[in-house]
Amino acid sequence: MRSHSGISTQASSFNLEHFFELSADLFCIAGYDGYFRKINHSVSRVLGYTEEELMAAPIAGFIHPDDRTITARYRDELLNGEPLLHFENRYITKTGDIVWLSWTSMPVPQEELIYAIAKNITHKKSEEADRNKLIAELGNLNADLKQLSYTTSHDLRSPVNNLLSVFSLLNKHAIEDEEVHRFLAILKSGTESLKETLNDYVDLLSHNQQMKIEKEDVYFSDVFEAVTRSIQTLITDSKASIKTDFDALPAVYFNRSYLESVFLNLISNAIKYSFPGRAPVIELHSWTENDQLLLSVTDNGRGFDMEKVKDRIFGMHQRFHEHNDSKGIGLYLVRHHITSMGGTITVNSEPDKGTSFIISFAKQIF
Secondary structure (H helix, E strand, O other), X not given: OEOOOOOEHHHHHOOHHHHHHHOOOEEEEEEOXXXXXXXXHHHHHHHOOOHHHHHHOOHHHHEOHHHHHHHHHHHHHHHOOOOEEEEEEEEEOOOOOEEEEEEEEEEEOOOOEEEEEEEEOHXXXXXXXXXXXXXXXXXXXXXXXXXXXXXXXXXXXXXXXXHHXXXXXXXXXXXXXXXXXXXXXXXXXXXXXXXXXXXXXXXXHHHHOOOOOOOEEEEHHHHHHHHHHHOHHHHHHHOOEEEEEOOOOOEEEEOHHHHHHHHHHHHHHHXXXXXXXXXXXXXXXXXXXXXXXXXXXXXXXXXXXXXXXXXXXXXOOOOOOOOOOOOOOHHHHHHHHHHXXXXXXXXXXXXXXXXXXXXXXXXXXX
């Protein structure tokens, strides 16, 4: 049977008190004076107080001391007619335990009452705390492993460079056995590959380090000397000619390791991607112009079509020429090192004519 309004008359026989009392959630009605007016059994069960004890004291007295200020602020918004949704705070039980409650509260100004429902989310908060602790521990462990990897890769570069220097000192003409020549060539190639891999690992680990990057006055000539010494075999074997002019701008305020990585990647790329049958010619020039601190690195290598690759030049794992040792991270790291220090880098290139990178360094601000 239905009434004229279309609502079943059976609804009037429902006992809404059961809905209030049987809920596992905390149901309560509070007055604008800050006292409970009506609560269900779950409130007493969760907080451990009798209904009489809860009704006799101000609600604020049951709230965790550290949460009382923020709770009072949101309560003021309720008294101004603003509903409160998913507000979380802590209560102290009769036994001294802490429980987390998530509240949805609706004010009824004409009655000066607040109707509220709370869910006990203590278990959820405990899981979050355990998870955050585990994440912190894993973060510390990961940082230690990264530092170990960085140190190991970095420290291995020196003996590898020394081994490469031995190859350059060998008198190949004094070795008559062709098989020995072949073994030495294989060993040298493998050592150079290992060196480049170590350099890549060190650069990537440096890129991912979440630490303060120290800056200092770095002289281009010092960085150039250190880098070319580390790849002397590559330079000699390729018959590369490298010209420098750092007179107009001898130094910049920068991170030395980053600048060494920039020089290493741009110079080694210029050699690796040289034009077949043409000895690499690389020029480095620093100067100031219109209050800018500039450095150019230019080569006469293969170059590339700017229209085709201009949006991908500095992308991770981008390769524009076939080369066995290419991993597609060199230019990505170059751009990262420059931009993370506040600078910019641009590139111009033509196929078979070479490439020019121009770096603009951020000025030191005192």
